[in-house]
Amino acid sequence: MKCYLCKLQGKDTDAVASCIVCGMGVCIDHVVREEVDLWEGGYPFPSKKLKNKIPRMLCIPCHEAYKEGKK
Ligand SMILES: [Zn+2]
Ligand SMILES: [Zn+2]
Secondary structure: OOOOHHHOOOOOOOOEEOOOOOEEEEEEOOEEEEEEEEEEEOOOOOEEEEEEEEEEEEEEEHHHHHHHHHH
8 A cells, every 4th residue: 555645745655554534545754643542431421531542543634633623
């Protein structure tokens, strides 16, 4: 798989990961490894925060959207 964002810039770079949100291939320069807090669900009780974080691979556009969503 090739990096989609590089492809848009006319480059041909091998992807190292794929975005978990949109699935596009991204190279090491375009991947964002986001450490996401893990919350244990528990409806109807409030969720409790787990101590481990889950790393997720996102592309830059999805990472931007994710940050926007957190505001
Ligand atoms: Zn790239
Ligand atoms: Zn994405």
